Amino acid sequence: MKKFVSLLVALVLCLSLMVPAVAEEAGNPDLSAAKSYLNLMYKSAKRGEPTTTAVDYQVIGVFPVNGTEYVIEWTTDSDTIKVEVGEDKMVTINVDENNPEEVLYKLTATVKDANGNVETISFDRKVPASLNGLSYAQIVDQAYTVQDGETLDKVFRLYGTVSSIDTEWSAEYKNITVTIQVAGKEDMPIMCYRLKGEGAENLKVGDAITVEGKFTNYKGTIEYAQGCELIGYGEIISQQATLDAGYALLDGEKMGAPAVLSGVVTKIDTAWSDEYQNITVTIVCDGKEDQPIMCYRLKGEGAAELAEGDEIAVVGTIKNYKGTIEFDQGCVLVPVDAVNDVRTLLKAYAVTEEAPATEESTLTGVITAIDTPWSEEYKNITVTIQVAGLADYPFMCYRLGGEGAAELAVGDTITATGIVKNYKGTIEFNSGCTLDAVVKAAAEEVTEEVTTEEAAEEEAAVIVTNYADYIAADMDTEVQIEMYVQDHQSWWDNKITVYAADKDGAYFIYEMACSEEDAQKLVPGTKIAVHGHKGAWAGEVEIMDATFEFVEDGDTYIAEAxxxxxxxxxxxxxxxxxxxxxxxxxxxxxxxxxxxxxxxxxxxxxxxxxxxxxxxxxxxxxxxxxxxxxxxxxxxxxxxxxxxxxxxxxxxxxxxxxxxxEPVIAKTYADYIAADMDTEVQIEMYVQDHQSWWDNKITVYAADKDGAYFIYEMACSEEDAQKLVPGTKIAVHGHK
Structure with missing residues (x-):
């Protein structure tokens, strides 16, 4: 910083020599020097085109000249751009990195002196549309907006195919330069300049790879700047946007849609419970140790055997719970090699009826239903698949065609490609989807699935309707009980956590579904009928996944402590x-x-x-x-x-x-007589007599003018016992 200031002062002196001819007109040559310096520092690299500012950046906040520091006031004409003055006299221009559309704005610097002289200068700037959540093709489009000489500060990831080896691998410098093409953007290649990373030395034309780095425009070539990294062969999707979105949540907020993350288990927060069939662990994704994610009450196949160091993948809704960023209760363990399929599935579930997808997607899953049998006439079949074991996200392949489609059966694992559509709430590949691959299921596997489903249905038929049955029931048993509200936590996001009771016992209802209007009616004593499932966490037995109705019979109940x-x-x-x-x-x-x-x-x-x-x-x-x-x-x-x-x-x-x-303390005879048992006693009284002293204890008969007391085995030394003669006044502290 000292070097920067000295250079700044030197430059100011040079600029001051350049402006004497306009000093009289400007009113203050120092201000003119400041304006010239700011223009030199912050003008656009290309005349007539705004400078791209994709991320936050800093500008100077003061201008020192001739022993005087002039404060520079920075302003913008956009509500989405914030100006933040730092203690180090630097100013941060805070841009909205997640803006959905390009933002053009003017950045204006104003310099004043004590006499009212003013100089201003403005710079054209733009914030490109956010690249978060965009497809690879859209990211390429944005990369091609970078101007000659500019480099974006933010890191982005692309998946593409090597189309040329521009500079062979250097064993000395440990890098290689290649060009990749992203599907659908073959006419917009991206050079990966001096690419490094494990496996880079083996790259050849035709390899499908994932690369990460900063985009730059070098004399018209759009490329990843030196220092870009080969993440790996095949598609490896960045998780940073999801982590950043999670850590941007305020306390009590949650993401609007489920997400999937893969990471390494760094901590077992709560060990696996055979009784409750869940475990809580913390994972770190892509080595981002400063952004750990807790997986709260994680369930799913293999969860019982988890240990620190395991690589896992989890799907669920991310929320901020009192400062902890976590997957909410009900998150599910999925196979690590199914992460890309799960991402595609979650994206499919975000498709609306009004806006179907426009690009093809590919999914792999197990057939759970043959919705329409194979048609010899139309050469297609309709099936529903389950991806990565996620039963809550069925996916239909509508009028699926292709080699092998005629022989498909429940239990087969298939890979299909098509365009996602939301048809009246059913998420599906539209008509014309194709079968890419199939792995036939063994007959016994299908039989086992059916048997398991039937057993689950029988188990789910048990419903408890009173407190005694509730306490005796197994975990996950269905609950339908009438009870009375005793209190509740704050309502948020159409959920409320309730403390309830009836005359037989009490209940804790975790995040019960509830409108804000109904939450106002849940006053202590209100009778409600709760429907949910018995669950538990760390020893706390509760009702989960609950809904409720008001019972309008006029009956109320508030339990005494x-x-x-x-x-x-x-x-x-x-x-x-x-x-x-x-x-x-x-x-x-x-x-x-x-x-x-x-x-x-x-x-x-x-x-x-x-x-x-x-x-x-x-x-x-x-x-x-x-x-x-x-x-x-x-x-x-x-x-x-x-x-x-x-x-x-x-x-x-x-x-x-x-x-x-404060505890109730009896300090008079009247208080003592009226008090409950175990009430603390602090009363002055007079010894009337006592029993024999032994083992540092003595039993005393005492009285005052209002009544009498019997003090059983009062702590007392042998020496003090000799002094407890009748009439002696003592202050006694004990419990009734």
Missing amino acids: KDVTELLGTEELINHQNEKVVFKGMEIVAVTYKNDEPGDDIYVKVAKNGAEYDFCVERYLTGPETEVYTAVGALKAGDIVDIEGFLYWYEGVNTHITAVA
Whole structure:
């Protein structure tokens, strides 16, 4: 930076010498020098054409000359371009890298002095249409808009075929120069200049490869600039856009459509559960360790055997849950070699009736149904396939033709090519799709599939309708129970998490489908009929995938908080899971905020009888605007409080706190008589007599002017026992 400043000052001095003839007219020669310098620095490389700014870039924020620093004010005429002034006196021009269309804008610099003299200069700029989510052909089109001498700062990936070897592999420099052609854009070749990477030395004409790098225009040749990399042979799709989109989500937001990612397992967050048939792991994709993705409650074939270091692929909806970017519950493990097929399938499911696809796609899957048998007259057949085992995404091949189509049967694995269409909600290849390949299924495999499906149907027929059956039921059992709302977390994205109960027990309903209008009606005591499936996570039994209806019979119920203090540390405590409970006389050990950020969840470590427990203020239940959030945040280590909340479970008791209060303390005889058992007592009284002292304990008969007390085995030294003569005034601390 020092070198840059010194060069800048030197250039300013030169420019100052060039402008004396216009100094009187300009009013301030320093400002004229600034304008000349800015023009020299930021003018377009090609006269009459705007400079392309595909990503954020920086410009200077001050101009030093003759011992004075002039502040440069930068503005633009586009709402999508933001100007951000940094502490280092540099200014960032923040462009929208995901804009769907090209944006032309003027970047204007204004320099003023204390006397009101002003100089301005403007520069034409453009932001190209975003390349995120574009096809290879569209990326090539955008690459061909780069002007001579320009290089895009952003890295892009292409899949194409080597059409020429321009410079042979150099063993000394470890690179090669080749030209590739992208399908459908054969007349718009892309040179890969000094391409490096594993396997580059073996490249030959005709190889299909994936390349990544920055586009540049070198004297009219559109190419990947030096430093481009061979990602591998065949098509290897970049995952960066998906990762960036995930990490751009705000807390509580989720992507509008499912995604698939492949990566390496770096952590087993929660081990496989035979009971709940899921596991939670964290993966890193393409080595992007700063963008890990948690796969929450991951299920699917092979999930039970996952270990750190395994390469896996996962499909599901990505969301931001309290700062953790994760695949939501219900994500599924799919074969790594099926990732491209899954991407194609998900893209197909985004096609609407109004806008069918225009380019052909290819999919491989297992036939699950013969929708229309082979027609000898029309030479076609209609089948439905399942891709990568994803039963929730059936795909129809409508009027499929080609060699071998006549003999297709359920269980066969086929590869087909066609144009995707959404026909009244059915996602399919349009009429005219072709069969590329088929692998016939063994007869026993088909039989096994049918048997498994029949068994699953029989199992799904079990429905529980009351609390006792719900507790006894297996995981994934269907649930249809009437219950009463006790409280709920914040509504978002047409989902709401509810704490409910009936007179037999309590329920936790995770992300129940609910409109915003209905969420307003879910007040405590409201009776609802819930339909979902029993599930669990880290010991917390819950109702998943739930829907509900209001029960309009006028019946309401709010459960009283149950004192379960004495059950802490026992196996019986979990029998009250999800109930409204109270723990009395809990000692605060520590109070911390999640991510050390006030406003997020509050983690509360408490102690009782020498054991410690972790409780929580769940901000979606009792957020920063609530009294309990403020009260808990003010607690200090050593405070003694009564805690009320819902008995949530996460690898052990993890109560969601709804209220805290100072313990009730009896300080007079009247309070003592009226108090419940276990109430704390702090009363001054007078010794009337006592039993024999032993083992540092003594039992005392005491009284005051309002009544009398019996103090059983009060802690007492032998020396103090000698002083407890009748009439002695003492302050006693204990529990009724």
